[in-house]
Amino acid sequence: MNQYDFVVIGSGPAGRRAAIQAAKLNKKVLVIEKGTRVGGVSVHTGTIPSKTLRETALNLTGWRERGFYGRSYRVKQEISAEDLRRRLLITLDHEVDVLEHQFARNRVSQLRGAAHFIDKNTIEVVKDDGEIIRVEANAVLLAVGTRPYRPAHIPFDGVSIIDSDEILEIKEVPRSMVVIGAGVIGIEYATIFSALDTVVTVVEPRDSMLEFLDKEIVEDFTYQLRDRNMKLIFSQTVEKVEKEPGGKCRVTLANGRAMIAEMVLFAAGRVGATDSLNLSACGLEADSRGRIKVDAGTFQTAVPGIYAAGDVVGFPSLASTSMEQGRIAARHAVGAPAHEPPQYFPYGIYAVPEISTCGLTEEEVLERGIPYECGVAHFRETSRGHIMGLDSGLLKMIFSLKTRRLLGVHIVGEGATELVHIGQAVLNLKGTVEYFVENTFNYPTLAEAYKIAGLDAWNRMGELKGA
Known part of the structure; x- marks a missing residue:
């Protein structure tokens, strides 16, 4: 059996920062990643892709120049989904290359496969070819991230009714879109597609959006969105989503109101990717959204020697804070002193x-x-x-x-x-x-x-x- 000082499950922002920190402290480190490439959700479906998509949309539409040249101004008249994806692939390849080099430079071992606990110190990894490998760890960090929440009553088809991962694979830029959920992810994609001149409607069950922000900022932001003809519907839940015979989608709200759009994006929450870890074998339990409770100062779970960091521990679920959480967790895990992070983060x-x-x-x-x-x-x-x-x-x-x-x-x-x-x-x-x-x-x-x-x-x- 392979013995490691520190095993990290997941190679997103928290996982990679933790692994490199432990390696710099001369510890034997292993990163287990079930994806075909390192980087986790942040690199492949979350932070980097969405921000790349945003920058591409703003550049190709000439959005930043419209204050001078009018709303009809565009750098490229016909913008296709392929135009959006081209820059995305180049960026992702670069991010993966940088991360692979960081792991190699710091002597961090890697293993591809799906991990689950046998006990608190033993992890079994099932590789894609069926081979099973067991590793033993003095300390473990769970940095498995999250995946989109997909309720049973939404008939996802990966084409016109999609989640926030699938939006990166669309074949055409839709002329109209309904976004279900006015959280950070929903609002980011809603405004990006609005900049691409897609007619966007956002539906949110709460009476406002982004409630953790200063209200004056939200009011100004809301005014800007409505000024460019985005429709924001608050205090309403979606009762049904259906495919129409012509290929469009019908979204019916609880109050009976119906909307027709070419595409529906469901972006109402995410769940921790913990269901396959067999947490019970190590004495842990996730909440109803798959998140793991940790100590706020050390990021240690209820089981000594097992830590968790990143989106899987909940708010704020930012790549920036996840990196710092991973670094702090790694230092505690290997017995190195760790400073408290500054009180305020952006x-x-x-x-x-x-x-x-x-x-x-x-x-x-x-x-x-x-x-x-x-x-x-x-x-x-x-x-x-x-x-x-x-x-x-x-x-x-x-x-x-x-x-x-x-x-x-x-x-x-x-x-x-x-x-x-x-x-x-x-x-x-x-x-x-x-x-x-x-x-x-x-x-x-x-x-x-x-x-x-x-x-x-x-x-x-x-x-x-x-x-």
């Missing part, structure tokens, strides 16, 4: 437009009873915004009136996922409104919005002491 939603946030929302500040003031900047107020032809985009910062410290930064608009890191740094370094007032930003840049929002907040908060 959350990025790669919709069109982008949204990114870090720190407390205005609702959370109110809930905690903290006296505060906000500063807001619109991208159209910046010279860079004029140059880029932006007529939308918003940056909001929240400051404590007592300490003057930054409490939260929230951005919707072009480049939001890049811009947020300035606010993140100030947050974690406990910076105050004075930083934004006194600091110099490159001109002309969208980052200048920090200066504008900082001055807006400072004016509302009163003069600086001693100024």
